[in-house]
Amino acid sequence: MVKKDADGTEVGGSTRSHYRGRLSRFCDYHGMDPHQLIEEAYYSGSGGGEAPWLDRNPAEERITEYYQHLVTPEDEGGEGLSENTASTYFRILKTFYEKNGVKVDLKAPTAPRANDIPDDLDxxxxxxxxxxxxxxxxxxxxxxxxxxxxxxxxxxxxxxxxxxxxxxxxxxxxxxxxxxxxxxxxxxxxxxxxxxxxxxxxxxxxxxxxxxxxxxxxxxxxxxxxxxxxxxxxxxxxxxxxxxxxxxxxxxxxxxxxxxxxxxxxxxxxxxxxxxxxxxxxxxxxxxxxxxxxxxxxxxxxxxxxxxxxxxxxxxxxxxxxGPEERTDRRIEDLHAKLGERDERIDNLEEQVKELRSKVESIDSFGRLLDSSGELEELKETIEESVEKALREKEK
CATH class of the missing domain: 1.10.443.10 (Intergrase catalytic core)
Structure with missing residues (x-):
C-alpha cells in the first residue's frame, strides 16, 4: 500500500514489507483494518460523537497514542522501544494516512529533553x-x-x-x-x-x-x-x-x-x-x-x-x-443522608400506627355491636359448647 516514504523517496520491497508489518500491528492495536482507519479519518465529525478521541483529528490521535504505546516500558504495558525507533514508525504511519488523502499535521517526535519530562507531582x-x-x-x-x-x-x-x-x-x-x-x-x-x-x-x-x-x-x-x-x-x-x-x-x-x-x-x-x-x-x-x-x-x-x-x-x-474540611463536609453530608433515611422510616412507622389504630377501632366497634345485640354472649356460649364437645370426643 505504501510505496514512497514521507519525503517522496521510493522504497524497496523489503522496506515495504516492513511498513506493512508495522501497519498491521498498528491496526491490531486499534482493532480496525486500514479501510476503517481511513474511513474514520474522512468522515469523523468535530466532536459530540460517542468516541471522545474524535474531538480532534482521529488520525493524529491514533498515531500519537500508538507512539506512546511504543515508548512505554514493557512492564507498563507498552513495547519498550527507543524514541528513535518509535519515531521511525511514527513517520511510517503518517505516510500511510497522507498517501491515502488524510492530512496529518504532526511532526515526528524527538527524544524528550529534560524540561519535557514532568516534575514530581504533588x-x-x-x-x-x-x-x-x-x-x-x-x-x-x-x-x-x-x-x-x-x-x-x-x-x-x-x-x-x-x-x-x-x-x-x-x-x-x-x-x-x-x-x-x-x-x-x-x-x-x-x-x-x-x-x-x-x-x-x-x-x-x-x-x-x-x-x-x-x-x-x-x-x-x-x-x-x-x-x-x-x-x-x-x-x-x-x-x-x-x-x-x-x-x-x-x-x-x-x-x-x-x-x-x-x-x-x-x-x-x-x-x-x-x-x-x-x-x-x-x-x-x-x-x-x-x-x-x-x-x-x-x-x-x-x-x-x-x-x-x-x-x-x-x-x-x-x-x-x-483536607480536614472536605472530610468534615463529607461526614456532614453522610449524616444528613442518614437523618433523611431515619425520617422516612419514622413516617412509615406513623402510617403503620394509624392503620393499626383504625383496625383496633373497627374491632372495638364490632365488639360493641355484638354486645349490644346480645349476640356476643351467644357466640361465647357456642364456642364453649364446641370446646367441651371436642374434649369429650377426645376422651372417648
Whole structure:
C-alpha cells in the first residue's frame, strides 16, 4: 500500500514489507483494518460523537497514542522501544494516512529533553486529575496508583478477591488503611502495599455501581473492567494509558503534540515513593510496598503487617487528596443522608400506627355491636359448647 516514504523517496520491497508489518500491528492495536482507519479519518465529525478521541483529528490521535504505546516500558504495558525507533514508525504511519488523502499535521517526535519530562507531582495535582476523571472507575484507578505505588499492569491484574481480603484484614485489625497482598510478576516478590481512605471510598462507589449492573462480584472477577462491554472483561494497560492521557489533558496538563503522556501511572507511582521518602517514611518499607527486590537477602522478612500499616497510616495524610474540611463536609453530608433515611422510616412507622389504630377501632366497634345485640354472649356460649364437645370426643 505504501510505496514512497514521507519525503517522496521510493522504497524497496523489503522496506515495504516492513511498513506493512508495522501497519498491521498498528491496526491490531486499534482493532480496525486500514479501510476503517481511513474511513474514520474522512468522515469523523468535530466532536459530540460517542468516541471522545474524535474531538480532534482521529488520525493524529491514533498515531500519537500508538507512539506512546511504543515508548512505554514493557512492564507498563507498552513495547519498550527507543524514541528513535518509535519515531521511525511514527513517520511510517503518517505516510500511510497522507498517501491515502488524510492530512496529518504532526511532526515526528524527538527524544524528550529534560524540561519535557514532568516534575514530581504533588497530591494537589492528583486531586485535579481525580476531580477531572469522568467516572468512578477512572477516579479509582488514579487513586489506587497514587496511594499504593502500583504499576499499570499490577492494577490490571488485581482481582476483586485482593480487595475483599484486604477489607477483611482491615476490619480484623482495626486498620484505617486497606492491605493489598500480591506477587510482583517481574521480581516474583511477595509483598503488601496499602490503599488509603480516598482510594477505598471511590472504589466502593465504583463497585456499588458495578453490582447494580452485574449483580454479585466474585473473588476471581477483575477489580477493574473495560467500559461498555456486555460481560465484565479485565481492563488492559492500553486502556489505562489512554484514560490517563485524556484525563491529564482535560485537567490542563497537555503538552505538545506527539510528546509522551503529560502524566502516566508511572508518574503517580514515582510520586508515591518520593512523597513518602521525603517526609521520612521507612525506606525499606516503601521499597517493599512498591514491590522492589530487596537490597540484600532477607531485607523484607521481618516486616510485620501491623508495623507496616502503622507506618503507612502515619504518613497517609501526605497522600490524601482531601483536607480536614472536605472530610468534615463529607461526614456532614453522610449524616444528613442518614437523618433523611431515619425520617422516612419514622413516617412509615406513623402510617403503620394509624392503620393499626383504625383496625383496633373497627374491632372495638364490632365488639360493641355484638354486645349490644346480645349476640356476643351467644357466640361465647357456642364456642364453649364446641370446646367441651371436642374434649369429650377426645376422651372417648
Amino acid at each position: 497530591r494537589f495535582d492528583v486531586r485535579k486529575l481525580v476531580y477531572t476523571a469522568p467516572n468512578p472507575r477512572d477516579r479509582a484507578i488514579i487513586l489506587v496508583a497514587f496511594q499504593s505505588g502500583m504499576k499499570t499492569r499490577e492494577i490490571c491484574r488485581l482481582d476483586y478477591g485482593h480487595y475483599r481480603k484486604g477489607r477483611d484484614l482491615m476490619e480484623k485489625h482495626g486498620f484505617s488503611c486497606l492491605p493489598i497482598r500480591k506477587v510482583r510478576k517481574k521480581t516474583k516478590i511477595k509483598h503488601t502495599t496499602f490503599l488509603g481512605g480516598d482510594a477505598i471510598e471511590v472504589l466502593e462507589t465504583y463497585l456499588q455501581e458495578r453490582r447494580g449492573e452485574e449483580g454479585e462480584i466474585t473473588g476471581e472477577s477483575p477489580l477493574f473492567v473495560k467500559e461498555r462491554c456486555s460481560s465484565p472483561e479485565r481492563i488492559e494497560p492500553r486502556h489505562i494509558q489512554k484514560m490517563m492521557r485524556r484525563t491529564a489533558e482535560r485537567a490542563g496538563f497537555e503538552q505538545e503534540k506527539g510528546k509522551m503522556n503529560p502524566i502516566s501511572i508511572k508518574n503517580l507511582r514515582d510520586t508515591f515513593s518520593s512523597i513518602l521518602k521525603s517526609k521520612g517514611a521507612n525506606d525499606v518499607m516503601v521499597e517493599h510496598w512498591m514491590g522492589h527486590a530487596p537490597p540484600y537477602k532477607g531485607a523484607y522478612h521481618n516486616l510485620r503487617l501491623e508495623d507496616m500499616a502503622t507506618e503507612y497510616e502515619e504518613y497517609l495524610h501526605h497522600l490524601s487528596i482531601t
